[in-house]
Amino acid sequence: MTNPDTGDSHSVLRVRNLKTYFDTDRGLVKSVDGVSFDIGAGQTLAVVGESGSGKSVTSLSIMGLLDKAHGRVVDGSITFRDKKGSVQDLCKASEASMRKIRGSDISMIFQEPMSSLNPVFTIGDQIAEAIILHQGLSRAAARNGAIEMLRIVGIPAPEKRVDQYPHQMSGGMRQRVMIAMALSCRPTLLIADEPTTALDVTIQAQILDLMKRLQQEIGMSILFITHDLGVVAEVADRVAVMYGGLIVEEGDVVSVLTRPTHPYTIGLLDSVPGTRRRGDSVGARLYAIPGNVPDPRRRTPGCPFAPRCSFAIDACRADLPPLVETGTGQAARCIRWQEAVAS
């Protein structure tokens, strides 16, 4: 979907009709099956959806980090504009140029910092390594750079902490270190995959504030993957709701969260305590969407949400619904959205 707010010419990232499939012993898994979105300069797009909807595979496709033995992008394009303003399709980039782009123009942070931090090197060495690699500084200058980055991400006594190992730090501190590493190259795009999910609420709020502050300083765009609508409200400018390998709704964050137009988004919001649109009361039972996410090995021709949707009619099961405009800068892949909104 083209993003009416950013306009294509200003997009840092433009994904069109992305399809990423895996060959497995149990058949072809269509994890991402025609995803399109834009992220403008300095903008945050949150991609939200239940487990298995294809959020992580979308980000791994952008980073060129798919499990190559089994997974591949079978269709679509991922157009990226780097720091120098050069535009290229990452689907066609060589492994060598993807390596250059990763960590210099696109960085990624994950839920579990221990998976990106090496336990046998000090955090100072690891941040310095990234600085040496991407900024070509001497080791001494890079060490100072590492201390500065630790200070920027709010780690107390950075001159001492720089010589510590990852296991000597708390989960929140490790997440700050990972952010320091990811941002040491001043990326154009940061992909954050559930970066605060494992943290308690207070630390989560601090990390989100930190990311927002650094985003303003660096001017980077963020693709933020989460299943937490509270986090979406906190960080996003725009939100894309994924279901069954597709984006089923997209729009600016206020529109989507206050006036969802796809039955799946409506169900997601109804399942958040305190946000239920109808009959909300203290102690109201949490609404859960009945049924499970569809099996990506068995894609049906119609809307992937139809089996769980109380608005579904035969036409929904026959063909994949087109994306239709449902509000200003808001669109949903649903032929029954007017009935859903009015319900």
Ligand SMILES: Nc1ncnc2c1ncn2[C@@H]1O[C@H](COP(=O)(O)OP(=O)(O)OP(=O)(O)O)[C@@H](O)[C@H]1O
């Ligand atoms: N390497 C792989 N081989 C086979 N199938 C895979 C592989 N990676 C992901 N999948 C499948 O692709 C689908 C989408 O997975 P993905 O990890 O993108 O979901 P997600 O929305 O990020 O979920 P979560 O929130 O749990 O991370 C799932 O059905 C998953 O089992």
